Every structure is written in C-alpha cells, then in structure tokens.
Amino acid sequence: MSGFNKVVGSYEEAMAGLEDGMTIIAGGFGLCGIPEGCIAQIKKMGTKELTIVSNNCGVDGFGLGILLEDKQIKKMVSSYVGENKLFEDQLLAGELEVELTPQGTLAEKMRAGGAGIPAFYTATGYGTPVGDGKEVREFNGRNYILEEAITGDYAIVKGWKADTYGNVIYRHTAQNFNPMAATAGKITIVEVEEIVEPGELDPTQIHTPGIYVDRLIQGSFEKRIEQRTVRA
Amino acid sequence: MALSREQLAMRVAQELQDGFYVNLGIGIPTLVANYVPEGMEVMLQSENGLLGMGPFPTEDEVDADMINAGKQTVTTITGASIFSSAESFAMIRGGHVDLTVLGAFEVDVNGSIASWMIPGKLIKGMGGAMDLVAGADNIIVTMTHADKHGNSKLLNECTLPLTGAGCIKKVVTDLAYLEIEDGQFILKERAPGVSVEEIVSKTAGKLVVPDHVPEMNV
Numbered sequence: 001m002s003g004f005n006k007v008v009g010s011y012e013e014a015m016a017g018l019e020d021g022m023t024i025i026a027g028g029f030g031l032c033g034i035p036e037g038c039i040a041q042i043k044k045m046g047t048k049e050l051t052i053v054s055n056n057c058g059v060d061g062f063g064l065g066i067l068l069e070d071k072q073i074k075k076m077v078s079s080y081v082g083e084n085k086l087f088e089d090q091l092l093a094g095e096l097e098v099e100l101t102p103q104g105t106l107a108e109k110m111r112a113g114g115a116g117i118p119a120f121y122t123a124t125g126y127g128t129p130v131g132d133g134k135e136v137r138e139f140n141g142r143n144y145i146l147e148e149a150i151t152g153d154y155a156i157v158k159g160w161k162a163d164t165y166g167n168v169i170y171r172h173t174a175q176n177f178n179p180m181a182a183t184a185g186k187i188t189i190v191e192v193e194e195i196v197e198p199g200e201l202d203p204t205q206i207h208t209p210g211i212y213v214d215r216l217i218q219g220s221f222e223k224r225i226e227q228r229t230v231r232a
Numbered sequence: 233m234a235l236s237r238e239q240l241a242m243r244v245a246q247e248l249q250d251g252f253y254v255n256l257g258i259g260i261p262t263l264v265a266n267y268v269p270e271g272m273e274v275m276l277q278s279e280n281g282l283l284g285m286g287p288f289p290t291e292d293e294v295d296a297d298m299i300n301a302g303k304q305t306v307t308t309i310t311g312a313s314i315f316s317s318a319e320s321f322a323m324i325r326g327g328h329v330d331l332t333v334l335g336a337f338e339v340d341v342n343g344s345i346a347s348w349m350i351p352g353k354l355i356k357g358m359g360g361a362m363d364l365v366a367g368a369d370n371i372i373v374t375m376t377h378a379d380k381h382g383n384s385k386l387l388n389e390c391t392l393p394l395t396g397a398g399c400i401k402k403v404v405t406d407l408a409y410l411e412i413e414d415g416q417f418i419l420k421e422r423a424p425g426v427s428v429e430e431i432v433s434k435t436a437g438k439l440v441v442p443d444h445v446p447e448m449n450v
Contacts, residue, residue, distance in 0.1 A: 031296075032280070033297065079359050079360065104321025107316070107321050124363045127396065127397025207316075225299075230294060
C-alpha cells in the first residue's frame with residue numbers, strides 16, 4: 001500500500017506502459033520548463049508513431065527535438081515549430097504531420113480536456129485557415145468557432161517542487177503549459193527538482209494538486225537557454 | 233523621410249496611457265518598451281505567462297526559468313505576476329489587456345490582418361498572434377507601408393491567409409498613422425517630410441485623405 005505516495009524510483013518506471021501510437025501531452029514553452037528526463041526516456045524506449053501535443057518541438061539535439069532523430073514522432077500539435085532543421089526536413093519529406101493550433105486555443109484545449117469539457121467556442125481563428133471546416137456560431141453579434149478539447153494517453157510535466165503526494169509548485173515562467181498538461185493525461189508523470197515530505201509545501205501555494213498526478217520523479221535538469229539576452 | 237524603427241516605436245508609445253497593461257509583439261513592437269514616457273506606469277504582458285516583464289537580466293541575474301514569449305531571458309518588475317498559459321490567454325482572449333502592438337505582412341480596409349503565413353514558404357506557426365488579435369479591442373499594427381519591392385501592404389483585401397478578420401483599427405507605418413473605419417483607411421498623420429501624395433501612391437486600399445493631415449510628432 002502506497003496510499004497517496006506517487007514517487008517512483010526510475011524513469012523506466014515513470015514512463016512504463018507507453019506504447020507506439022499513443023498521444024503525449026507535454027508541458028513547456030520553448031526549452032523552458034520541459035520534462036527533460038521523460039523525453040530522454042521516451043528516446044531510450046524508442047516508442048514510435050507518437051502524437052505529441054506541445055507548444056513547440058524543442059531544438060536540434062535538445063528537448064522534444066531529440067525524438068525526431070529516430071523518427072519517433074508521427075504528428076505534432078503545436079502553435080510554433082521549426083526552430084530545428086530536422087523538423088523542417090521531416091516536414092518537407094512528408095514524414096511528419098503538424099497541426100498548427102493558436103497558442104491560447106492549445107492551452108484551452110488542454111485545460112478543457114482535463115476539466116471534462118469536450119469542446120468550446122472561441123473567436124480565435126475565425127475567418128482564418130484555423131477555422132476552416134469548423135462549426136461557426138454567433139454569440140452577441142460575433143462569430144466563434146468550435147474547438148475540441150485534447151486529452152492524452154500520457155502527460156509529461158516539469159515542476160519545481162512537489163511533495164510525495166504529487167502536489168506541485170512551478171518556478172517562474174517554467175510554469176507555462178505544465179499545469180494544463182498535468183490535468184489532461186490519462187497517466188500524468190511529473191518530474192521535479194526537489195521532492196519534499198507532505199506538509200512542507202504551503203497548501204495555498206500549490207499550483208497542481210496531487211489528484212492529477214500519477215507518477216512523480218526527482219530529476220536533474222540541464223535547463224538550456226534558447227535566447228540568452230543580457231544587459232550591461 | 234520614412235520613420236526609422238525607433239521612430240515607429242516612439243509614435244506607438246504615444247498611444248500608451250498610465251496604468252495600461254500592454255502586450256508587445258516581436259520586432260518593432262518590442263522597441264516600444266524603450267519609449268514609455270517618464271513617470272508613466274505600464275505593465276508588459278508576455279503571453280508565456282508573465283505580467284510585469286522587466287528588462288533583460290544582468291549576467292548574474294540570468295535564469296533559465298525566466299523568459300519572455302520570444303524565449304529571451306528577462307526579469308520581472310515590482311508588482312509582477314506569473315501564471316499558466318491558460319491564465320495568460322484568458323487575459324488576452326477575455327479582453328483584459330489594454331493595448332496590443334504587433335507586426336503584419338498585410339492589413340486591409342476591413343481591419344483584417346495577415347501576419348503568420350506566406351504560402352510556399354515554411355510555415356512555422358501563429359504562436360499567440362491569432363489569440364491576441366481576436367481578444368484585444370485596442371490593437372496597433374506596426375509595419376512598413378510597402379514591401380521591399382514597393383508593393384503596398386495596405387490593401388482592399390488581404391491576399392495572404394489571415395491571422396484575424398475585422399479586428400484592426402489602427403496602423404502605424406513608416407510613412408503614416410492610419411485608422412480603419414467603415415471599410416476604408418483614414419489618413420490621420422504623416423511621417424515628418426513625407427507627402428500625402430507619396431502615401432496615396434503607396435496605399436492600395438481605399439484611403440480617405442482629410443483636408444489637413446498633420447505631421448507626426450516624433
């Protein structure tokens with residue numbers, strides 16, 4: 001009996017059960033707040049035909065970009081891609097499919113998926129290629145398109161601190177898509193920099209309550225910076 | 233003389249008001265932050281989940297967990313808040329941001345904007361631009377008046393795939409400040425030294441020219 005203890009001892013255990021053809025929802029914005037250890041484990045497992053829902057697809061050699069190296073990704077659902085050469089190559093060769101989704105719609109699709117809301121109307125994308133083929137409805141004189149929620153077989157999330165019950169706190173802008181991703185996986189895996197005992201985190205400060213978290217692992221993170229900008 | 237990038241940013245900055253929450257896009261819009269009038273309080277929203285964005289960090293302050301929507305390392309100002317992407321776009325979509333400034337390839341007389349996709353070129357994605365134009369009431373588009381081949385970017389109808397339909401009311405170009413109303417551009421100001429004739433010749437969309445068109449104050 002482990003009760004509410006979500007801690008697993010290895011990334012093998014954390015990603016166990018992942019199969020070819022599954023859908024994974026990943027937190028992160030650019031290279032900020034990405035679940036580095038889970039991504040490395042997926043590469044190691046060699047799982048293929050994956051659909052990955054994530055705002056971006058990393059860069060060459062880092063982040064989700066490493067899953068392109070062995071052609072593990074079948075489809076990306078993202079708002080902005082192409083920071084990596086390999087991505088471009090596979091896209092142009094027809095080996096990779098991309099569903100471009102406005103960033104706010106992507107966040108809301110995950111949120112809705114985790115909250116049991118199958119679809120929602122938004123003005124975002126109306127009259128653009130994003131709205132093509134989607135149901136349009138008018139509310140108060142304005143047109144909205146129907147967007148469907150997203151859920152994943154797995155969600156992979158990067159937190160800062162968590163207690164063993166899986167209550168998670170994010171750090172700075174490494175929060176981004178992680179809280180929504182955490183709610184939208186059938187199995188949600190969270191990797192954090194530090195795991196503490198229950199009671200050590202202030203309940204008021206929890207971003208992701210442990211109810212959403214199935215497996216928790218402490219990792220170590222490179223935290224690569226995409227655009228290092230400084231002032232004198 | 234056509235406005236420089238800095239002058240364009242200076243003109244846009246004249247639209248700022250004390251207490252405004254502002255989202256600045258990448259490129260010229262980002263420069264607007266350098267021209268916030270002395271004594272005015274403005275908070276910059278970055279759509280990856282930050283309200284109250286500060287300047288770039290010093291070498292010692294660099295933190296991989298603190299970036300803006302352009303993935304650049306940044307800092308926060310006093311009174312900043314940090315939140316999720318869903319919360320960030322609730323602010324944007326919900327119309328809570330007072331001013332949004334972004335670039336474009338084309339704008340038309342109906343207020344439609346094309347800014348993310350050129351067919352035949354690699355499409356990288358719209359990021360948050362579609363949400364921003366759909367959610368904000370007060371949007372300023374900054375761009376050059378014509379492309380590098382001299383073709384007007386102010387049209388009767390956008391030729392490129394849209395970012396948003398019927399959502400733009402104000403455009404600042406290197407030649408002019410224009411507003412969009414009732415299916416036409418209205419010439420409000422011209423860049424210092426730029427003639428009305430030049431603006432007319434470089435505006436393909438229907439343009440209304442008032443009797444007096446003042447020069448911008450930049």
